[in-house]
Amino acid sequence: MIESTAAVELDGITKTFGPVRAVDGLDLRINPGEVVAFLGPNGAGKTTTIDMLLGLSHPTSGTVKVFGGDARRAVALGRVSAVMQTGGLLKDFTVRETVELTASLFRPARSVDEVLERAGIADVADRLVGKASGGQQQRLRFALALVPDPDLLILDEPTTGMDVQGRRDFWDAIRTDAARGRTTVFATHYLEEADAYADRIVLVRRGRVVADGTAAEIKSLAAGRTVRATLRAPDVEAITTVPGVDSVDVRGDSVIVHGSDSDAVARYLLNHTDARDLEVTSRNLEDAFMALTGDPEPEGAHA
Numbered sequence: 001m002i003e004s005t006a007a008v009e010l011d012g013i014t015k016t017f018g019p020v021r022a023v024d025g026l027d028l029r030i031n032p033g034e035v036v037a038f039l040g041p042n043g044a045g046k047t048t049t050i051d052m053l054l055g056l057s058h059p060t061s062g063t064v065k066v067f068g069g070d071a072r073r074a075v076a077l078g079r080v081s082a083v084m085q086t087g088g089l090l091k092d093f094t095v096r097e098t099v100e101l102t103a104s105l106f107r108p109a110r111s112v113d114e115v116l117e118r119a120g121i122a123d124v125a126d127r128l129v130g131k132a133s134g135g136q137q138q139r140l141r142f143a144l145a146l147v148p149d150p151d152l153l154i155l156d157e158p159t160t161g162m163d164v165q166g167r168r169d170f171w172d173a174i175r176t177d178a179a180r181g182r183t184t185v186f187a188t189h190y191l192e193e194a195d196a197y198a199d200r201i202v203l204v205r206r207g208r209v210v211a212d213g214t215a216a217e218i219k220s221l222a223a224g225r226t227v228r229a230t231l232r233a234p235d236v237e238a239i240t241t242v243p244g245v246d247s248v249d250v251r252g253d254s255v256i257v258h259g260s261d262s263d264a265v266a267r268y269l270l271n272h273t274d275a276r277d278l279e280v281t282s283r284n285l286e287d288a289f290m291a292l293t294g295d296p297e298p299e300g301a302h303a
């Protein structure tokens with residue numbers, strides 16, 4: 001599917017709830033076929049943004065475009081569908097009846113059997129939804145989102161409650177469809193999911209985009225290495241003067257130095273102090289996440 005129109009175009013959107021600024025001037029363009037993770041701490045504004053993408057609420061200011069037009073229309077046409085965190089299932093229907101009911105709302109819809117198969121719940125199709133496990137119910141929500149065969153799939157913490165196999169099957173299905181051109185946006189708290197399955201990570205904090213790039217790019221934004229060594233009573237001020245050092249922490253008999261030039265730090269510690277047991281580590285995505293979304297605001301983190 002080749003399309004020059006953006007799948008999603010958010011232009012300076014804000015959303016306020018009384019005194020709360022849930023979204024605070026967010027710009028985002030997502031191209032067709034991209035798999036984008038929306039990552040951020042609790043209360044960052046992810047769900048509020050997703051609601052606006054689905055036309056469930058309107059921005060206080062700014063514009064939301066989905067495939068160049070109104071979000072609600074895109075949903076009504078079956079071009080966009082979503083798997084939300086909770087809700088929306090009727091317990092007295094079977095799994096199959098639930099999918100059939102949703103399929104009856106869309107023409108043309110994917111076949112019910114195919115959808116059950118893709119979501120990994122064909123074997124529990126005749127079970128009442130109320131008797132299905134939490135993970136199976138989450139797979140059912142995923143199945144329902146696949147029914148209209150959407151061009152844009154929006155997932156709000158889609159794998160909550162799924163076991164390891166469930167997660168793996170889920171992401172395999174997502175990646176297979178992405179390879180055929182489906183755009184996917186997912187909000188998650190699982191850094192490893194964003195790292196493993198997204199082409200691009202958009203990191204949000206307090207309703208704004210603070211970083212936007214591949215997992216490797218995000219990690220390098222919080223670049224630098226940590227040197228840890230055993231050293232009694234280190235001269236913190238002297239270590240701070242080593243080029244590239246941005247923090248020095250003392251914990252018991254250990255000193256932990258973070259900076260852009262770990263070689264210079266190691267050389268200094270070995271040549272000028274009694275430091276021993278040196279360990280050099282790079283930051284992982286979790287460190288980058290903490291550095292970019294924590295307080296105080298890191299320098300140069302704004303995209």
Ligand SMILES: Nc1ncnc2c1ncn2[C@@H]1O[C@H](COP(=O)(O)OP(=O)(O)OP(=O)(O)O)[C@@H](O)[C@H]1O
Nearest residue numbers: 017020021022040041042043044045046047048049
């Ligand atoms: N209807 C509402 N009324 C008042 N405040 C709201 C409403 N919806 C969201 N908020 C507030 O807006 C902010 C952003 O919430 P949102 O649910 O979008 O965050 P999130 O990134 O999805 O968080 P989480 O990871 O915890 O799901 C929060 O401070 C939240 O309390």
